[in-house]
Amino acid sequence: TSEFHNLQELRHSASLETKVFIQRDYTEGTVCRFQTKFPSELDNRIERTLLEETVKTLNSYYVEAEKIGGQSYLEGCLACATAYIIFLCMETRYEKVLRKISGYIQEQNEKIYAPRGLLLTDPIERGMRVLEISIFEDQGSGTSSPSSSSMSSTGSAR
C-alpha cells in the first residue's frame, strides 16, 4: 500500500479531467454485476480488452460472493443457531471476497490504470452502484504551469 500512496503523490500534480461511471447490469436480476460496455470517453486511454477483463474478473468475484450453495446454507444455519452472535467474531464469506476485490482493484490500478492516467474506485465505496473511473489529464513531464501549481498548493495545504 505504501507504493500505492507514492503513486498517488506522483500523480498529485495531475488534474482530474472527468469521471466515467460504469453502471450496473441488471439483466441477470439483482445480483451484483457491472456492464462490460466500453465507455467512449476511454477510447484513446486504454485498450478495450484490458477494461473488459477487469470488469469480468470483478463480476466473477461478485458471483462468488453471492453464490447460494452449500457453504452459504451452512453459514446461514450455523449463524441462525447462535442467534447471529457468531458474526461478531467470524468474517462472512462476502466480506472475505470484498477484501479480495479491494486487493485486486489496487493491483489493477498500480499495474494497468495508473500508468495510463486512470484510477478505479472500488464499487463498495459508491454503494455498489457504479464502477467509477477517474480520468486524469495526461501528465506533463514536471513543468509547472500556473494551473498545476495552484493544484499542488491546494494539495499541500492539506
Add this chain to the structure above:
Amino acid sequence: MSAVMITRKVRKWEKLPGKNTFCCDGRVMMARQKGVFYLTLFLIVGTCALFFAFECPYLAVHLSPAIPVFAVLLFLFVIAMLLRTSFSDPGVLPRALPEEAMFIEMEIEAANGNVPTGQRAPPRIRNVQINNQIVKLKYCYTCKIFRPPRASHCSICDNCVDRFDHHCPWVGNCVGKRNYRYFYLFTLSLSMLTIYIFTFDIVHMVMREFLLFLIRRDTQAYYACTLELSTLKETPGTVLEVLVCFFTLWSVVGLTGFHTYLISLNQTTNEDIKGSWSGKNRVQNPYSHKNIIKNCCEVLCGPTYPSVLDRRGLMQEDSTVSAASAAPSSSSSISNAVPQTTNVVLRLQKTTAPLIPNEHTPDDAKPSIAASAEKSPSPREEHPPAPKVPPLASPETDVEDKTH
C-alpha cells in the same frame, strides 16, 4: 499562508443525509421515531418477566424444569432478533455524489433529446429486461440515482433501501435486504414465544383449578364445584399475560403467516401492496425461482450482504475557513473520505457541491444556485467550458406519477 490544522475525528455517520439516528458511535442505526420500538421491547420483556415470576416456579415444580429453560432460550432469541433487526442497516443505498449525479443527468439529457420549451420532459425511467420481464427502474430525485430493481425510497427514513420490504414502526427501522431474515425470524420466534406463554398460562390456570377441585372434593366441602378463579388472586400476572398474548397472537401469527407466503414467492411487502406481480398483463415475478424451497433458501439462507453505508469510517475535517464555509452539503464531505481520490478532487467537489440542491436547500435558493454554478470560481477553468447546466432535477420539471 498556513492555516492551523485541527483535525477532529469525525466519523462518516455524523454527516450522512437521511433521517436516521445513530448510536454507539455509528454501530447502531435506527429510524427517528423510536417510541413504538420501546413499546415492543416493554411488552415482550414485561410479559416474559411476569411469566418467569408467576408461571415458572409453579410449572417447574409441578411439570418439568425444562419449561422455564426453554422459555429463557426462546426469549433470548426473540430479543436478539429484535435488536438485530432494529439496529442494523436495512440496505440503505448511499446517495449519488455530485459527479455521479451529473453524469446521470447528462445521460438523461442525451436520451431525451430536445424537449420543446413549454413541454414537460418525459418521466425518468429506465427499462431493463430481467428474466424476460421488463422492469422499470425509477429515478429517485432525493438520492439522484436510478433505483436498482426492488429498491424503494422510504419517506420516513429518507433513504433508498435495497429490496425494500416496509418500514416497521414496531421495530423502529426499515426492513430491507440486509435485515429481512432477522425480521422474519423475529416474527416467527415471537409467535412461538407467544403461543408458548399462552399455552402454559392456560395449563397453569387449569392445573391450579383442578388441584383446588381435588382438594375441595377430598375435604368434603360440598358446595357446587364452580370455578372460583381464586387462582387469579394468587397469580394476578397470569391474567395480564393472557390478555397480552391473546392480542399479540392474532397480529404476530398473522404477520408471520403473511411473510412466509411472501418468502415462498420471493416477493416483498412493497411489491405485494403495489401489485407489481399480480399477474395482470401476464406480468410475473422475475425474481422468483418458481420453486418454494429455492425461494425460501435464497431469502433465509442467502449470503449476508455487507453494509455499503460506511458509518464508522473516519472523515478528514480541517478547520480552515474555506472548508468550514463551503456548502454544508453532506455529499461533499462523504467524498473526502475516499482515500484514493486526490486532494484536487476534494477541492473540486467542495466548490461544485452546491450545484445540485438537496433536501436542505431552501426552495428559493434553487434558481440562484443554478446561476452561481456558472460563475463559481472552480478549478475547472481549464476544463472545457462547462456544458449548459442541465435543469436541476426536481419532480416538478418532469412528468411522473408521484409514487416516490
